[in-house]
Amino acid sequence: MQDSFDVTTIIFLALAVFVIWRLRSVLGQKTGAERSPFKPVDRSRTEPQARSDGDNVVRLPGADRVQAAPPTAAAPRDWRGIAEPGSEVARGLEACVQAEPGFDPRAFVEGAKSAYEAIMIAFAKGDRKTLRGLLSKEVGEAFERAIAERERNRQTLETTFVSIDKAEIVAVEVRNRVAHVTVRFLSNLITATRNADGKVVDGSAETVVEVPDVWTFSRTLGSRDPNWQLVATEAGA
Numbered sequence: 001m002q003d004s005f006d007v008t009t010i011i012f013l014a015l016a017v018f019v020i021w022r023l024r025s026v027l028g029q030k031t032g033a034e035r036s037p038f039k040p041v042d043r044s045r046t047e048p049q050a051r052s053d054g055d056n057v058v059r060l061p062g063a064d065r066v067q068a069a070p071p072t073a074a075a076p077r078d079w080r081g082i083a084e085p086g087s088e089v090a091r092g093l094e095a096c097v098q099a100e101p102g103f104d105p106r107a108f109v110e111g112a113k114s115a116y117e118a119i120m121i122a123f124a125k126g127d128r129k130t131l132r133g134l135l136s137k138e139v140g141e142a143f144e145r146a147i148a149e150r151e152r153n154r155q156t157l158e159t160t161f162v163s164i165d166k167a168e169i170v171a172v173e174v175r176n177r178v179a180h181v182t183v184r185f186l187s188n189l190i191t192a193t194r195n196a197d198g199k200v201v202d203g204s205a206e207t208v209v210e211v212p213d214v215w216t217f218s219r220t221l222g223s224r225d226p227n228w229q230l231v232a233t234e235a236g237a
Contacts (some may be wrong), residue, residue, distance in 0.1 A: 024044070038117075040204075053066050079093055079105060082106060093169075095178050099221035108169075108181065113185075113220075118130065119131065119160070120189075121159060123147070124157040133227070136218070138231070155193055162208050164186070164187045166184070171216075178221070179218065186213065189209055190204070190207065190208055190209070191203045213235065216230070
C-alpha cells in the first residue's frame with residue numbers, strides 16, 4: 001500500500017514539474033529588468049511615415065504647407081479691414097502672398113505696431129543696441145545723428161505711449177521678392193525734452209499729443225529671416 005502511494009505521488013509530482021516547466025518555457029520568466037512590450041511614444045517627437053496602402057495614408061510632416069499651383073483666375077482674398085478690394089494696396093498684398101504664402105497682413109499690422117512703439121521708446125532712451133536690429137543702415141544713421149546731438153547738448157527725451165489709435169497699410173510694393181510695406185500710425189504720446197538741469201525745453205511732461213507718422217518697413221519675402229526693418233520715415237498728415 002505504501003509502495004503504491006509512493007509511486008502515485010511520484011507520478012503526480014513529475015506531472016506537476018512538467019506542467020510548470022512548460023508554462024515557464026511558453027510565458028517566460030519575469031526578472032524585473034525587461035522592457036514593456038509597448039514602447040512609449042513621444043508624440044511631440046515622432047515623425048509620421050509615408051504609407052502607400054490605398055486610402056490609409058499618413059501625411060508627411062509639412063504636407064499641409066505644400067501650396068498647390070494657384071488657379072489662373074483665383075478669387076481675390078478678403079482683406080476686409082486691411083485694404084479695399086481691387087485697390088493698389090490689395091494688389092500689393094496679393095503679390096506678398098504669392099511670394100510668401102504664409103504672409104498675414106493682419107499679423108503684420110500688429111507686429112508693425114509693436115515695432116513702432118519699441119523703436120520710439122528705444123530712440124528716446126538712446127538704446128542703440130535695440131535700434132540696430134530694427135533699422136536699415138540709412139535710417140539707423142539718421143537716428144544715431146539725432147541721439148548723438150541730444151547727448152552733446154546734454155538733453156534727455158522722455159516718451160510715454162498712451163495709445164496707438166490707428167495703424168493702417170497705405171502702400172505695398174514688391175520687387176524681386178523685396179517687399180516695402182508703408183504703414184500710417186496715429187498715436188497719442190506724452191513727450192518732453194529736458195536739458196541738463198531737468199527743465200523741459202520742448203514738448204510737455206503732462207500733455208497728451210496726437211502724433212501721425214508714416215513708416216515703411218522692408219523684408220525679402222521667403223527668406224529665413226522673419227524680421228522686418230524700418231527703411232523710411234516721414235511725418236504723417
